[in-house]
Amino acid sequence: MHYVYLIEGRDGQRYVGLTTDLPARLASHNGGQSKHTSKYRPWRLVTYVAFSDVSQATAFERYLKSGSGHAFARRRLWATPSHET
DSSP states (O other), X not given: OEEEEEEEOGGGOEEEEEESOHHHHHHHHHTTOSTTTGGXXXXXXXXXXXXXXXXXXXXXXXXXXXXXXXXXXXXXXXXXXXXXX
């Protein structure tokens, strides 16, 4: 399986990634092994979507990193605090 995952770190920093081993990848982020994400530890998994096809997973990750994908994720995938509508 191929997982597109959304994690949230310290100070509300958000990250979207792709992996085949979700627990190991989250441990990697929290262990400081990723240069881009190490300064925002600790990270928590917000949501993930599993794909059996790597090309579909890659396309979805790319979409989530696009302008319209950011808007979709903000409305539908990221946890919304109760004071927001």
